[in-house]
Amino acid sequence: MNEYSVLLYYCYSRIEDPEEFREQHHLRCLELGLKGRIIIAEEGLNGTVSGLAADCETYMQEVKDDPRFSDIEFKVDTAPEHTFEKLHVRVKPEIVHASLPNIDPRKKTGGYVEPEEFREILRAQPEDTVILDVRSNYEHNIGKFKNAITLDIENFRDFPEKVKELEHLKNKKVITYCTGGIKCEKASAYLLDQGFEDVHQLHGGIIKYGIEAEGEDFEGKCYVFDNRIVKDLNQVNPKVISKCFVTGKPSDRMVNCANPHCNKHIPMSEEGAEIYNGCCSEECSKNPEVRPYDGSGYYQKEMNGYNPYKGLKRKTTTA
Structure with missing residues (x-):
């Protein structure tokens, strides 16, 4: 029985004091028994966590109740147990490492293409439209959308350099996609900044597409950043690539x-x-x-004295 939920989410929204927010957010996640990885920056919040379904419901409601994150969208999956071993809540310069600190998706980003519309585009494959995978090699090697263009990159921060190879697509409609949507916010914004005029992004990424459009024409499996490593997505016409x-x-x-x-x-x-x-x-x-x-084939790193309260300024003890 799947008693646990797995949440994938992000929100670009100004956080005035990331360190203070991290402190409060970390403590609340511990109180709710959540595990996973959460990144906080002045530009917003990005996380993937697992926990008991009821605790995850509480967490989602509390995050949405914060005016800064009122429009956040959670992609929710189920699991029989925690999909993480630890909880890490960290402050970083960007909520996704893109080496594009001057690109602000709140001001400019590609328009959203909803999953059902994207499904129809995949079926039709119009000549004036290209599907662009902005993920890393190890992700798209295990699974990608049919006929998608992939980039030879080891990390997302290499994306800006690879855009030079896409100059011939400037007269096309470009639809970007990634796992949960966060990379596309900056990738599509950067493409617009570089002179691409007709740029869009798959709303909610591969995960939302799997939920709402049954994952049709996604070939292979979806790489995820938790202990599952990969997950089945396509319920219509799956294949191994x-x-x-x-x-x-x-x-x-x-x-x-x-x-x-x-x-x-x-x-x-x-x-x-x-x-x-x-x-x-x-x-x-x-x-x-x-x-x-x-x-x-999975080698869990040793806990090495892992303490979930490490980093908290308040020396709180577990209840």
Whole structure:
């Protein structure tokens, strides 16, 4: 039974004192028993957390009750347990690292395309329209929309440099997409800033599309940033597009190489993992510090004395 909820959300809204807000927000998340990653900046709030369904309902209502986040939209999934091991609430310069501090989506960003409209566009594939994936390689390698243009980037902060390769699309209608929508707010704004005139974005990203449009024509699985790593999305015409790094056979099972010095994040089938005992190559398998392969390909970092209250100025103790 799925008693837990997984929330994915963001909101671009001015936070005058991010450090003070972080302090209060961190403490409230602890009181509600939430785990996950939350980023706070002067430009807004970005998070993905898990918790008991009732506690997540309380959290969502309290965030929405704050006038700064009244129009925030939560993408809600279910899970049988927590999808995170820890809670981290941090202040950073941007709520998504884009190296575009001067781009303000509150002032200019691409218009929204709702999931059902996007589904129709995917079906029709009009010649004057291109679908642009603004995610990183390891994300779109495991799953992407049919006929989408992908970029060879390791991190979203590399996106501005890659825009130079898209000059030939300036006369097209460009629709960007990402996991939950946050990257597209800045990506579409930057494209407009660079002279692209007809720029739009999939509202709510892949996750909202999966909820409202059954994920149709999303090929592969959706990469998510929690312990699940990937999740099924397409309920209409699913297919596997990624291949096992070792065997070359179709596989959408994402793992890390058992060699901690490599730690390559790749698709690897159970068959492929058996060949080098969880490693991506024979060379890696011979490293004396190879981690024991338990069949999962997931290597949880040690807690190293993790204290959920670390960073709080108020030395609060657990109730």
